[in-house]
Amino acid sequence: MSDKIYDVPAEWAKRAFLDDHAYRAKYEASVRDPEGFWGEEGKRIEWFEPYTIVKNTSYAPGNVSIKWFEDGVTNVAWNCIDRHLPTRADQVAIIWEGDDPSQSRSITYQELHDEVCRFANVLRNRNVEKGDRVTIYMPMIPEAAYAMLACARLGAIHSVVFGGFSPDSLAGRIRDCGSKVIITTDEGLRGGRKVPLKANVDAAIAKASDVEVDHVIVVKRTGGSVDMKPGRDVWYHEAADLVTSECPAVPVEAEHPLFILYTSGSTGLPKGVLHTTGGYLVYASMTHQYVFDYHEGDVYWCTADIGWVTGHSYIVYGPLANGATTLMFEGVPNYPTNSRFWEVIDKHKVNIFYTAPTAIRALMQAGDEPVTKTSRASLRLLGSVGEPINPEAWEWYHRVVGEERCPIVDTWWQTETGGILITPLPGATRLKPGSATRPFFGVIPQVVDAEGGVLEGACEGNLVIADSWPGQMRTVYGDHERFMQTYFSTYPGKYFTGDGCRRDADGYYWITGRVDDVINVSGHRMGTAEVESALVAHPKVSEAAVVGYPHDIKGQGIYAYVTLMDGVEPSEDLRKELVNWVRREIGPIASPDLIQFAPGLPKTRSGKIMRRILRKIAEDEFGNLGDTSTLADPTVVDDLISHRQNKK
Numbered sequence: 001m002s003d004k005i006y007d008v009p010a011e012w013a014k015r016a017f018l019d020d021h022a023y024r025a026k027y028e029a030s031v032r033d034p035e036g037f038w039g040e041e042g043k044r045i046e047w048f049e050p051y052t053i054v055k056n057t058s059y060a061p062g063n064v065s066i067k068w069f070e071d072g073v074t075n076v077a078w079n080c081i082d083r084h085l086p087t088r089a090d091q092v093a094i095i096w097e098g099d100d101p102s103q104s105r106s107i108t109y110q111e112l113h114d115e116v117c118r119f120a121n122v123l124r125n126r127n128v129e130k131g132d133r134v135t136i137y138m139p140m141i142p143e144a145a146y147a148m149l150a151c152a153r154l155g156a157i158h159s160v161v162f163g164g165f166s167p168d169s170l171a172g173r174i175r176d177c178g179s180k181v182i183i184t185t186d187e188g189l190r191g192g193r194k195v196p197l198k199a200n201v202d203a204a205i206a207k208a209s210d211v212e213v214d215h216v217i218v219v220k221r222t223g224g225s226v227d228m229k230p231g232r233d234v235w236y237h238e239a240a241d242l243v244t245s246e247c248p249a250v251p252v253e254a255e256h257p258l259f260i261l262y263t264s265g266s267t268g269l270p271k272g273v274l275h276t277t278g279g280y281l282v283y284a285s286m287t288h289q290y291v292f293d294y295h296e297g298d299v300y301w302c303t304a305d306i307g308w309v310t311g312h313s314y315i316v317y318g319p320l321a322n323g324a325t326t327l328m329f330e331g332v333p334n335y336p337t338n339s340r341f342w343e344v345i346d347k348h349k350v351n352i353f354y355t356a357p358t359a360i361r362a363l364m365q366a367g368d369e370p371v372t373k374t375s376r377a378s379l380r381l382l383g384s385v386g387e388p389i390n391p392e393a394w395e396w397y398h399r400v401v402g403e404e405r406c407p408i409v410d411t412w413w414q415t416e417t418g419g420i421l422i423t424p425l426p427g428a429t430r431l432k433p434g435s436a437t438r439p440f441f442g443v444i445p446q447v448v449d450a451e452g453g454v455l456e457g458a459c460e461g462n463l464v465i466a467d468s469w470p471g472q473m474r475t476v477y478g479d480h481e482r483f484m485q486t487y488f489s490t491y492p493g494k495y496f497t498g499d500g501c502r503r504d505a506d507g508y509y510w511i512t513g514r515v516d517d518v519i520n521v522s523g524h525r526m527g528t529a530e531v532e533s534a535l536v537a538h539p540k541v542s543e544a545a546v547v548g549y550p551h552d553i554k555g556q557g558i559y560a561y562v563t564l565m566d567g568v569e570p571s572e573d574l575r576k577e578l579v580n581w582v583r584r585e586i587g588p589i590a591s592p593d594l595i596q597f598a599p600g601l602p603k604t605r606s607g608k609i610m611r612r613i614l615r616k617i618a619e620d621e622f623g624n625l626g627d628t629s630t631l632a633d634p635t636v637v638d639d640l641i642s643h644r645q646n647k648k
């Protein structure tokens, strides 16, 4: 914990929408009268039919139901595109920067309109209708945004799957939502390397054989050779040639689903987080405006991938709803060199830059020179998201990247929350490195103890949110019971975030990380149970337990304890084989960093694995294992300690 405080820079105090006083007043109003507050704020988007009911939400045990603006009718693509055309047709909507630094493009709002309509017509010609699910498995190219917006235009529900996921993971997601149409590219391109996206789709469809996939729409990106299955697969450019650039936006109810995004939890397979139309867009738009203090003409860049919620809310929907210029980057921070981010900032005169702590830490290790040799004169604001940012990385980001003139907004939120919930506002909030600071409008965080008692003042415990906000997820796709069980049963009547947190005497929140069996590896959320089930699927593995451990760059690394089948000998080769196996089963982001072969795992007499002990050993804190007397066989612990894997 750092005790430094950074005041709002004078320049920011002048230009920002809100100062501290205005923040406090607006926050008070938002929680005193949510109906009145959101009733006004809902007007920031256009409605075909206005709403008369603002908030209709209940966290009641067994009966959780969340509806915002429920009798309003609108369309997300209309709001992100068409309504801007009278004033912004020639303004750049999307700046695209390719993996190869010589490739970039600018797409105006008029061009965005035409491209999205064409894409929507291609989908419509393949019978995609309101409510149908469409899986999008694409690299970071403008067509990915067109595809999302085309679904929204038709009222179809998109499910974007990160391009780094394996065919198996993709198959599970296709099956879960029963999508009949998949949009992909021949290949992706990242850091100069090709990713066989279409081949992965073919493999996934073969695995999800119980789902009938009618159409695979393939955007040509690299020109690499792919198999096209006649009747099922179609080249996007050929289909797009046959349609017009006009397609009416389908009016949908505020609570009509906009997208499903799969995310990891502590148990079971990833769940389909469902977001809907009206409340989601109002919240994404409002947070984008205030958190990034977005003003007319600003160039805004969020480095996330559209496969994650950050890409949904803060590359596509929030910025475009606000008529912003949003930058989409296909590549990676260290290709071709460690200066890439800063060169892109100079090339496109980026004013607002939003990235993840893991990228900051990796670039920090490369030293100051790759940063300082660039200008970055256009930069005004820096943002951080995805995991706790350690004060050292915060200070470096502030001093070296932002030259002490750019505030940092450390934004805490989740796939489930749809938008940012705890964050500084650059003109209003004094910053403390490592703290996400204060709640956004309408958000009521509470810190509770293990029994659910609400703690007051400076305290530490688990983070819950006491009442609904418009961007909140509505359900787990196809499984409302699981939704209620996962988020509303631990502390009945409250939304449980799964995060631990401390609140200081100034009322600032410090997120300390997950308190469940979710780990956060390079800002990617991973369920330990998913990695375990991939490991035990290997024929030589009898049992596996996975925990996180502190990792200098990734935040957390993946530590796997593996018990082999009788008669199988541990070896370095087997270790490599298991790492590759998990990469293939889930994707490279799930590769275990360390594997320890363990003849036995610490279990209670009833057979439950004691993860607390495994976590401590992985963290090298084995002097502090706590009570081990309830173990069925306490001697396994000594063996685990003596064979623990070296972190360096």
Ligand code: WTA
Residues within 6 Å of the ligand: 263, 308, 309, 310, 384, 385, 386, 387, 388, 389, 410, 411, 412, 413, 414, 415, 416, 436, 497, 498, 499, 511, 512, 513, 514, 520, 523, 524, 525
């Ligand atoms: C963590 C990403 C600390 C947290 C938007 C949360 C953070 C999980 C922060 C959600 C932050 C996200 N400080 N921790 N600023 N932002 N987290 O669903 O543990 O991929 O529960 O959403 O990331 O990850 P998800």
